[in-house]
Amino acid sequence: MKYALLPTLITSGLLPVASQAALIATENFDYADGSVVGQAGGTGWTYERTDEAGAPLQTPSNWNNExxxxxxxxxxxxxxxxGVRxxxxxxxxxxxxxxxxxxxxxxxxGTMFFSVSYTPTTGNQWAGVSSYDFSGENAEKIFWGAPGGANGGNFFGIDAVGDGQTNSTIPVVTGQTYVLIGMLDFDNDLLGLWVDPDANDTVVSHDVSRAYTGGNWSTSLRLASGNQVTWDNLKVGTSFADVLPIPEPSASLLGLAGAALLVRRRRL
Structure with a gap:
């Protein structure tokens, strides 16, 4: 689902504004039907965590075929x-x-977080989000979602590629839309995964966690699946709050927003 009304509501002061200082990127895939390869929409994707001497001026990265x-x-x-990256x-x-x-x-x-909407339309296959250390052979380092192997894509979990899996007891239901949040915390040697987080969730309430001491880099994210999966509303940040999904407002809230804007216009 899209969140087109949120900028208006935030501007009007009717919704709280979370700190966006550490938000790295967003992507809602608002492109014409066809290939996503080469597309560079969304916001951000120009993150400068370290100043690289001699690097050209940042322009947004684009989607690559994997x-x-x-x-x-x-x-x-x-x-x-x-998959694409x-x-x-x-x-x-x-x-x-x-x-x-x-x-x-x-x-x-540092710590990298992402959130994404995930809908599997066929079952019993792996599907998820991967952190890459640049590109090429053996570049995939961590996988969040429905790992393959012995898990068979049937339960949500984390796969530290080449080092084993930690899986939950949360089943992957074909046709159901989920929100996934993943965490790669280099500083605390920890991986985390939240499935359909709610207002009570925090940075320590993950549904799945796994110790991780890898010293690799994280340069990009890949969305991929062995079956048919629909992805949307991708966010990347450096804090849990940055990537929490904002739900669509209720009809009553929209009515309140409209009334407040009307009153404001009358006062001007």
Whole structure:
């Protein structure tokens, strides 16, 4: 679902504004139907965590093909035996010095959070979000979602690639839409996953957690699946609050917003 009315409500002062200082990027996949490869919409994707001497001026990174089948359908991303990836920082890619991708990287320190809407339309297959250490073979380091292997994509969990899985008892129900929040906390050596977080959730209330002492970098996120999955409303930040989804306002709240705006106009 989209949140088109939120800017108006926030501007009018009818909804609280969370701190956005550490928000790295958002993506609602508002593109025409077709390939997402090369698209550079959303907000952010120009993150500069470290100043890389000689790197060009930041312009937003774009979506890269990783493998298989993926496309935009009705302003959402659909993957089906395929995946796409986008860097946190800028259009200039590469593990070598003086690239935007290096500037935006979490270099084995700090904390990265993401949230995303996830709807599996076929079952019994892996699907999830991966943190990459640049690109290429063995670049995928951490996987949040419905891991494959012995889990078979049937329960939500975390896979520290090459180091094992930690799975929950929360089943993946075909056709149901979930909100997933993932955490990579280098400073506290911890991975976390929340499934459908609510107002009572905090940064320590994850549904799944796993110790992690990897010193790799995190430069980008990949959305991918072995089955058909619809993705939407992706956010990336450096705090739990940054990526919490804001629900669509109720009809009564919208009515209150309209009345307040009308009163304000009459007073001007």
């Amino acid at each position: 493998f298989g089948t993926h496309q935009i359908v009705s302003s959402a991303l659909v993957t089906n035996g395929g 986008r860097e946190f920082g800028g259009v200039t890619e590469g593990a070598g010095s003086a690239s935007n991708e290096r500037e935006g990287a979490f270099r084995g320190t």
